[in-house]
Amino acid sequence: MGSHRRGGVVVDRPAAAARPAQNPTRDRYFDTLRAVALIRVVTYHTFGWAWAGMVFPSMGIMFGLAGTLMARSLERPAFKVVRSRMRRLLPPFWFWGFFVVLAMLIHGWMPGWQIVFWVVPLGDPPGNAWAVQAWEILWYLRTYLWFVLLSPLLLKVFRPAPVPVLLLSLSPILVLHFLWEPPDDRFGSALTDLATFLFCWILGFAHRDGVLQRLKPAAVVILSLAAIGYGGWYTFTHQAETGSYDLDDIPLAQAFWSAGFVTLLFWVKSYFRIDFAWLTGFRRTDRIVTIFNSRAVTIYLWHEIALILAVPLIDQFWNVPAFEKWLPLESQWFMFGIGWILIAVFVLLCGWAEDVAGKRRPRLIP
Numbered sequence: 001m002g003s004h005r006r007g008g009v010v011v012d013r014p015a016a017a018a019r020p021a022q023n024p025t026r027d028r029y030f031d032t033l034r035a036v037a038l039i040r041v042v043t044y045h046t047f048g049w050a051w052a053g054m055v056f057p058s059m060g061i062m063f064g065l066a067g068t069l070m071a072r073s074l075e076r077p078a079f080k081v082v083r084s085r086m087r088r089l090l091p092p093f094w095f096w097g098f099f100v101v102l103a104m105l106i107h108g109w110m111p112g113w114q115i116v117f118w119v120v121p122l123g124d125p126p127g128n129a130w131a132v133q134a135w136e137i138l139w140y141l142r143t144y145l146w147f148v149l150l151s152p153l154l155l156k157v158f159r160p161a162p163v164p165v166l167l168l169s170l171s172p173i174l175v176l177h178f179l180w181e182p183p184d185d186r187f188g189s190a191l192t193d194l195a196t197f198l199f200c201w202i203l204g205f206a207h208r209d210g211v212l213q214r215l216k217p218a219a220v221v222i223l224s225l226a227a228i229g230y231g232g233w234y235t236f237t238h239q240a241e242t243g244s245y246d247l248d249d250i251p252l253a254q255a256f257w258s259a260g261f262v263t264l265l266f267w268v269k270s271y272f273r274i275d276f277a278w279l280t281g282f283r284r285t286d287r288i289v290t291i292f293n294s295r296a297v298t299i300y301l302w303h304e305i306a307l308i309l310a311v312p313l314i315d316q317f318w319n320v321p322a323f324e325k326w327l328p329l330e331s332q333w334f335m336f337g338i339g340w341i342l343i344a345v346f347v348l349l350c351g352w353a354e355d356v357a358g359k360r361r362p363r364l365i366p
Contacts, residue, residue, distance in 0.1 A: 028276035028289065029269050030065050035292035037061045042303045042343070046336045053247035053254070054232070059140065060258025063197040064266060066144060067204020070151045078152035085148045089297065091357040093121065093141060095350065096301040104131050121145060123186040134304050143193040147201050158202055162211045169199040170227075173255040196251045199259040203266060212263075212270040220267045224260040231257030294366030295351045299343060302350060306342035310335050313342075 037058035044052040073081045097118050105111075109128040117125040121142045127135040147154075158165045172195035182188035206212055212220070235245045235253040247254040268274060280286050292299065314335060317323040328334045352362035 026293075028279040028286075029274050030068070031289050031293045032276055032279065033061055033265065034065055034296060035289045038292055038296060038299050038303075041300065042307075042339065043336070045304060046307060046339060047332055050244050050246040054235075054245075054257065057247065057254070057258040057261050060197060060200040060254070060262045061265065062140075063144070063147070063200040064204045064207075064262045066147070067151075067201035068208045069204070070148065070201075071155060071205045071208035074152060074155055082148055082152070086145070088354070088357045089141065089145065089148075090120070092297045092301065092350075092353040094119075095353040097125070100127070100131060100134050100305075104128050107131070122190075124189060133308055137300065137304055139189065139193055140300070142190060143197065146190065146194055147197075151201075154202065155205060158205050159209070162206055162209065163215070166199070166202055166206055166211070169202045170255060170259060172198055173252055177252045192251050196255045197258065199255065200262050203259070203262055207266045207270060210270070212267045215267070217267075217271060220263065224263045224267070227256045227260030227263070229260075231255070231260065291347065291366055295347045295354060297354055298347055298351045302346035303339070303343050306346060307335070307339045309342055310338040314338060 036056065040052060040056045040058045043049070044058075070081070070085070073084070101111075101115075101118055104127055107128065107130045109130075111126060114123070114126040117123045121138055122145060124142060125135060125138055173192075176182055176192060176195050182191045231247075231253040234256070235247065235250055238250065238253075239245050242249040247257055279289065314329055317327060317329055323329065348364050351366070352364070355362040355366075
């Protein structure tokens with residue numbers, strides 16, 4: 001999705017000073033975080049770097065951003081807000097799911113009653129091993145949907161005692177880890193994911209309500225670093241249990257690392273009033289950030305399929321002598337680049353579903 005030129009460097013040129021921002025109500029700090037989070041997700045699924053989640057915990061950030069937007073939306077009647085969120089999410093999911101389900105059926109999949117989760121993903125949609133790389137990412141949509149449904153209640157619990165509730169939101173993951181092991185099924189998976197990212201979601205409430213601005217800076221920084229320290233300590237001292245220090249495999253560490261990391265990101269924004277408004281002065285960069293935010297669901301759903309298709313496409317390049325000689329066909333970075341080209345194609349071909357879901361005029365590029 002980036003830009004380059006062989007033999008030179010492309011530099012964004014500031015827009016004319018008189019050119020107004022196209023959408024002044026957007027917060028470019030949060031928009032940039034979301035764009036970087038999506039890039040990190042694609043990078044992780046390409047290279048499998050275990051340390052990527054520590055450098056930038058994308059999922060915690062995305063849940064925090066979603067919690068902020070949900071708290072803002074719930075200034076309107078709760079039923080209308082929940083219905084609107086589901087309307088924005090489900091049509092792009094159905095459009096994507098049609099192709100995935102059809103491909104699995106062609107490859108011998110026999111669905112049972114659980115196919116209802118391909119209509120509303122309140123549980124993990126079923127699938128076969130052939131397409132597991134495509135559908136295993138749906139845990140995020142399932143968790144997001146549950147948070148949306150629970151948000152009216154969570155917000156009512158949060159507002160009378162915001163700081164205690166925020167701190168206590170880490171207790172469910174402690175209970176699931178130390179006191180009660182959830183069942184190894186759809187219910188257990190959903191419960192674990194909700195507990196892992198509950199703090200980040202409620203942190204979004206805290207940011208929206210201005211709670212973070214009222215806290216003492218020293219307390220925020222110390223507690224955040226303590227959470228990051230505990231998450232890191234637990235990760236590296238329990239590698240034998242998971243065989244890795246990948247936070248995705250260690251829910252307790254993921255919860256605390258994400259809590260501390262996202263708290264610092266949100267507190268810095270609130271305390272120093274950072275909005276990245278200057279980004280609108282760089283047309284190309286601002287345009288890329290806009291596309292990532294307007295097509296976030298499309299990018300997330302289709303990126304794994306793009307990476308899957310990149311492999312047989314690159315295999316065909318070996319049949320062209322010039323490509324074999326001059327292109328780094330064995331490099332994962334080359335696959336990463338091809339993957340982004342295919343993601344861009346899917347954004348053009350499938351992104352309109354997000355416009356339809358949002359009751360906007362369908363456009364190739366937002």
